[in-house]
Amino acid sequence: MKIINKKNNQITFTAEIEESLANAVRRCVNQVPVLAIDEVEILKNDSPLYDETISHRMGLIPLTMDKPVNEKTVAKLKLSTKKEGMVCSELLVGDVKVVYDKIPITSLKKGQELEIVATAKVGKGIEHARFSPGLMFYRNIIELKIDKDCSKEVVDVCPQKILKTENGKIIVEDNYKCDMCEACVDLCEKQGKDSIKLIPTKELTITLESFGQLSVEEIFKKSIEVLKKDLKEVSKKIK
Numbered sequence: 428m429k430i431i432n433k434k435n436n437q438i439t440f441t442a443e444i445e446e447s448l449a450n451a452v453r454r455c456v457n458q459v460p461v462l463a464i465d466e467v468e469i470l471k472n473d474s475p476l477y478d479e480t481i482s483h484r485m486g487l488i489p490l491t492m493d494k495p496v497n498e499k500t501v502a503k504l505k506l507s508t509k510k511e512g513m514v515c516s517e518l519l520v521g522d523v524k525v526v527y528d529k530i531p532i533t534s535l536k537k538g539q540e541l542e543i544v545a546t547a548k549v550g551k552g553i554e555h556a557r558f559s560p561g562l563m564f565y566r567n568i569i570e571l572k573i574d575k576d577c578s579k580e581v582v583d584v585c586p587q588k589i590l591k592t593e594n595g596k597i598i599v600e601d602n603y604k605c606d607m608c609e610a611c612v613d614l615c616e617k618q619g620k621d622s623i624k625l626i627p628t629k630e631l632t633i634t635l636e637s638f639g640q641l642s643v644e645e646i647f648k649k650s651i652e653v654l655k656k657d658l659k660e661v662s663k664k665i666k
């Protein structure tokens with residue numbers, strides 16, 4: 428396992444694991460519970476958006492809490508404003524914090540008002556997208572076999588810029604970045620050659636992205652815990 432990229436809310440690493448196992452973990456991401464706004468009471472809405480649209484937008488605002496959450500966690504939030512301009516998530520105040528301040532909810536003109544009371548609860552992404560903690564995707568790492576007669580033009584057509592020439596030869600750098608777009612293969616075919624072969628290896632690059640409620644490490648660990656629990660249940664039933 429090797430980490431190849433780590434940003435705030437995203438991690439990419441390589442791992443030599445079965446695709447079926449990676450897929451099972453991926454499917455468990457949406458079973459990791461997170462908080463989201465579940466009920467919205469609109470007391471006043473002079474904005475141009477329907478109550479339903481505002482409620483839908485609020486449900487998708489990622490929330491976070493300082494203490495650990497469980498199925499019984501319930502949090503209250505309020506939004507009350509008469510300020511002209513864009514109404515953003517930062518105006519939501521209560522027991523939980525919004526992860527991003529600048530998510531637009533609606534806009535108000537002078538003299539207009541918006542007053543909302545909301546309840547957040549814990550749920551899972553398999554119930555509704557608003558409870559989704561993030562996403563995971565993976566692909567096989569590609570091994571490239573390049574023949575000597577391959578045209579040097581392939582270096583320029585590669586959108587990932589992973590092909591280079593060194594001592595007159597075409598070499599591959601960071602082959603885990605190859606997304607199998609086949610631009611290099613197509614160019615060779617146009618030239619009547621079969622100089623590049625893309626061979627999927629058993630190794631995967633796995634990317635996890637968090638929507639902000641949990642860290643990517645927490646999402647990965649919790650997804651594996653969910654999978655382990657499910658497997659335990661299955662083996663109990665089989666016995």
Ligand code: SF4
Pocket residue numbers: 571584585586587588589590604605606607608609610611612625
């Ligand atoms: S398949 Fe696409 S990304 Fe991979 S080496 Fe060829 S051009 Fe580059």
